Amino acid sequence: MTTLPNGNAHLAVLIDADNADASIIEPLLAEVSKFGVASVKRIYGDWTTPQLGSWKHVLLTHSIQPIQQFAYTARKNSTDSAMIIDAMDLLHTGTFDGFCIVSSDSDFTRLASRLRESGKRVVGFGEEKTPDPFVQACDQFVYTEIFRPAPEGDGSGGGTAGRRRPEGELRQDTRLVNLIRLAIDGASGESGWAGLSAVGNLIVKQAPNFDPRNYGYTKLSDLAEAIGLFTLDRSGGSVLIADSRTVAKQKAPAKRATKRTVNATKKAAPTG
The missing domain is CATH 3.40.50.1010 (5'-nuclease)
Structure with missing residues (x-):
């Protein structure tokens, strides 16, 4: 919520x-x-x-x-x-x-x-x-x-609207994925990371009927993780979220820099 x-x-x-x-x-x-x-x-x-x-x-x-x-x-x-x-x-x-x-x-x-x-x-x-x-x-x-109440044997914790949807089905829900991506974009700074609470508020403003429980998940963080397209950071006092594509781009330059450093070290090393 x-x-x-x-x-x-x-x-x-x-x-x-x-x-x-x-x-x-x-x-x-x-x-x-x-x-x-x-x-x-x-x-x-x-x-x-x-x-x-x-x-x-x-x-x-x-x-x-x-x-x-x-x-x-x-x-x-x-x-x-x-x-x-x-x-x-x-x-x-x-x-x-x-x-x-x-x-x-x-x-x-x-x-x-x-x-x-x-x-x-x-x-x-x-x-x-x-x-x-x-x-x-x-x-x-x-x-x-x-x-x-959930039907017998259903671990979703809800009824029709609360049926827990698997990752594949969630990823195919273009409207859901775009809602979260646009909210992250609107709430994030240059880093691409945004507070999860701010993202949730933006989503509800765009879609009043949005609720993670409609998909069978208690919290927005659980839903975002289940989709598999977003990265969450719980290391600080509040939960942050980013598009996984953005996180991958941020890590790529660091890897290239490490590779250049290794190559430079090899060239500078004295030969036996």
Whole structure:
């Protein structure tokens, strides 16, 4: 994961009960805690319907406030409107540093954009099926599949999004490799080496849904090493990363210089 700005940031967590799964609420809230403190936790839906029954036993446990929203018209999602209105009311209190929107519904795209326009951090949580416009409208987007238990015998530590991908498959993922290379280029100096944390932050700015866990790796350093195209240096206080091609070029002149020195020594040596 990337470095987070403020662990004490006040967050409003708004959950669309119609488009979220109750079974992942505990790891989801643990993930939210990495971004700040969930000062408000609200969940929206029509609680008179049996479809939301799975949520009822977790609301009290996690102190989540249910907001009743009747479905006045068939096939019209009034829950979305209630969430959007509440989000704007909370925004104008000036109390919150950021918002966590839990839904796979693209109807929240404009809400995410509007909150960011007001200088608020927006973290989205939804399934991999979430439409890309909503994903891109957030500062960061976390796929909830990583919160599901791994299938028996799968050491990935995650669900569909968390399947551990081998080196060959990772190298063929051109988008992934280019994301990391461009971030290294943007965060590095003349040496070509960059701080891993800065690289991770740049990647998320370019791709809000980037997460090493989507590929089955807990950390960006583990993912970069698994790809096999990058070199990491852990010798200092912080981890540095560079494109292996750059490292190879840096070592090449030193080898040539050593060879010239050896040749010169041979020529200068007295003959018997």
